[in-house]
Amino acid sequence: MNPLLFELPLALVAALSGALAVTSARRAAWIALVLMATAAALLEFRPSDSLSPALLLRLTAIFGATLYALPPGLLAWRALAHDLQPRRLLATLTEHPVVAVSAVAGLILGTIPLALPIEGSSVLLRGAGVALLLIGLPPLLTSRYVEATARAAVVTLSGALLLRASILGALDLFSSIAIAAGFVALLLIGAAVAGQLTKAEE
Amino acid sequence: MIEAQPLQTLTVIRALSPLLFALLSLIVLARADRFGESSGAHTRDGNAAVLLLLGSSVAALLAGSGYASTLNVGLITVDPSEPGRLLVTLGGAVFALIVAVGQGRRAGAMGQVALFGLALIDLALAIPIGLAPIVILLVGSASLSALAAGNREDAQRARAVFRDLRTVGVLLTVIVVAELLRSAIPLSATDPSYATTSSLTAGVALTLSLVLLGMIGAFPFHHRLVRIFESLPIVGSLMVGVWIPAALSLIIFNELSLLSSSVSEPIGGAVVAALFITGTVTLLFGGVSALLHDDVGEVLGFLAVGNAGWLALGAAAIILHPSAVGPLLVALPGALVISLFGLWRISIRRPYELTSLQERRGRARRTRALGVVLICAAVSQTAVPVREFFSGGFDIAGQSGSLLITVGALLGTGALAAAAIRLLLVGLAQESQDVHRTRKGKVLSPAAIWLMASAILISGVAAGFINIEAAASGLLRTDPVESAPQNSTP
Missing domain, CATH: 1.20.120 (Four Helix Bundle (Hemerythrin (Met), subunit A))
Structure with a gap:
């Protein structure tokens, strides 16, 4: 398979869904997060003949933690179809032009070598990695909303892992397990703290 | 089979x-x-x-x-x-x-x-080696912080966990970048047009130091530590604020030592200077703030901040001298000293439901066992830095090469010792009305004897008067017969 045909759509999906994960609210944000994490994991582990245990672990961790962290009633079909209308998603992105521009700038910046020994590196992986870092880092440092911060942390960490994978390849098994646990912890703690703060404020 | x-x-x-x-x-x-x-x-x-x-x-x-x-x-x-x-x-x-x-x-x-x-x-x-050890500690810290906070509807606790979550989210990303730069070091010799070994080494030292400073709660990340001690239960505070950072500092000291010894020229940039300044400011800030505050949780948090100052100085010293043992000796005694203060805090929580130091005046005279615990804590707080200064830890301040840093570190240490002694003096002062009204504790009850004996043992170990480490090392030491590799040749 042509690597470009595999990597290009995934890099675009990762950057776009990463931007939506930190700018949207509720349903669209969670769906975008799952999409971003899946695209980033596929880019990072590049499944060719068979699925690697590390990829399966990453996807299981993200899907499981997201399902657990989702507020109840969020997956109602009618509401989901309403929130995921392309027109609404586009409107969300235009309301946050800085994030949209960060995504595009990240993809472009990724084409420039990092002055590291990157002979074997992939331009598209690096682009997606830089884009996710640029998208996730500002809300991770500044957001006042717990769940948005947790999602931004997942986006940023995925970006750093993509950047790493573009130069050094996928993680070893032990590190994969630790990072998968990290994704689960970020999402579950975010959901738990958000719930506690809401109750305390009520 | x-x-x-x-x-x-x-x-x-x-x-x-x-x-x-x-x-x-x-x-x-x-x-x-x-x-x-x-x-x-x-x-x-x-x-x-x-x-x-x-x-x-x-x-x-x-x-x-x-x-x-x-x-x-x-x-x-x-x-x-x-x-x-x-x-x-x-x-x-x-x-x-x-x-x-x-x-x-x-x-x-x-x-x-x-x-x-x-x-x-x-x-x-x-x-x-690799990403896993540090990631395990970072993720574990955030998870234990949430577990310790429980599901109580307490906004202050929830915010402390939120702050921890944000810190861990940032540091996870930083550690991935550190690993990326470190893995690129051996490759940097392949082509001179790429980043040099020196610049990559400085980058790794900087990112690792950032992770260390963020986790141990050194200045300017001290707020995290103070809020943890203020809002979380004492076991959670000690584990997340002191013990896990102590373990993390041992791993990062080891990484910095390997890094520094693998390059021929000194690590460039302002990394070492920044660590020395951060360590000194943290020591001074922790000591002076512990002297000025009245809330027991905050005072304990600032004592822990002071301890973080030692670890930051240790990181700087180990980059300069990779074979220095002093910095490695600071982590465990520091954790034990702060744990002893934690033991004192939890001991006085039950009889006196107060958080103000002044309102607890005379408590040490009222409940003698608690007085002994506090004396032990004050002794070890004073003895640990002195011991580290004049034995292996002398390198920490001495290696900075700057008189200002050395004087600042000594002043910070003095302030920390004074804060510990102040806790003791307030405890021995004239009893407050609240303390006077509480039941007098028995000195010779089994629980009080156990408490006092344990406090003396912990402070002895922390201050180095009792060498539990050596005894444990003897038991823990690898058996030379067992440890010989199977395929080794004589």
Whole structure:
């Protein structure tokens, strides 16, 4: 398979869904997060003949933690179809032009070598990695909303892992397990703290 | 093959003993309400947690860090280290005491926080290299912070966990970048048009130092530590604010030492200077703030901040002199000293439901055992820096090469010692009305004797007067016959 045909759509999906994960609210944000994490994991582990245990672990961790962290009633079909209308998603992105521009700038910046020994590196992986870092880092440092911060942390960490994978390849098994646990912890703690703060404020 | 099975099982038990005790607590504590009346379930939970902590401590001491405890499963190797086993051995005993003294409704849960924290420390220090050890500690810290906060609708606690979540989110990203830069160092010699070895080494030192400063709560990340001590229960505060950072600092010191010794020229940039300045400012800030504040939780938080200053100075010293042992000696005594203050805090929480120091005037005279605990804490707070200064730790301030840094570090140390002595003096002052109204504690009750004896032992170990480390090391030392590689040639 042509690597470009595999990597290009995934890099675009990762950057776009990463931007939506930190700018949207509720349903669209969670769906975008799952999409971003899946695209980033596929880019990072590049499944060719068979699925690697590390990829399966990453996807299981993200899907499981997201399902657990989702507020109840969020997956109602009618509401989901309403929130995921392309027109609404586009409107969300235009309301946050800085994030949209960060995504595009990240993809472009990724084409420039990092002055590291990157002979074997992939331009598209690096682009997606830089884009996710640029998208996730500002809300991770500044957001006042717990769940948005947790999602931004997942986006940023995925970006750093993509950047790493573009130069050094996928993680070893032990590190994969630790990072998968990290994704689960970020999402579950975010959901738990958000719930506690809401109750305390009520 | 059949004979190898029990041996493999024994190896698994030895390698993962702290983790097994932590997992056992999930089963034991879930079933505590089946034995006896439901009204005593919390007490039984607490007692079970204390026993498991003591069991974990003894098991870690007996299992040791020798070749027979090294577990190889496929590509995964778990090789318990001596510092890891020592932290579990001493930590298990210290936290068992704190949980036993604290009791209360959540004693069982606090015991579990301590058990899992110690298991994570042991596991992280048992993994040879790579991202995993630091990621385990970062993720473990955030998870234990949330577990310690519980599901109480307390906005202050929730915000402390939120702050921790944000810190861990940022530091996870930073550590991935650190690993990326470190892995690129050997490749940098291939083409001079790429980044140089020196610049990459400085980048790794900078990112690792950032992770260290963020986790230990050094200035300007001190707010995290103070809020943790102010809002979380004491077991959670000590585990997340002191013990896990101590383990992390051992890993990062080791990484910095390897990094620094692998390059011929000194690590460039302002990394070392920044670490020296940060360490000194943190020491001064922690000491002076602990002197000025009145809330017991905040005072304890600032004492922990002061301890973080020592670790930051240690990081700077180890970059300059990779073979220096002083910095490595700071982590464990520091954790023990702050734990002793934690023990004092939880001891005075029950008789005096007050958080103000001034309102607790004269408490040490009223309850003598608590006075002894506080004297021990003050002695070890004063003795630890002095001991580190004049033995292995002398390099920490001496190696900065700047008189200002040395004077600042000494002043900070003095302020920390003065803050500890102030706690003691307030305790011995004229009794306040609130303290006068409380029942006088018996000096010779079994609980008070146990408390005093334990406090003296902990302070002795922390200050280096009692060398538990050497005794434990003797037991933990690798058996030369067992540890010889199978295929080694004479």
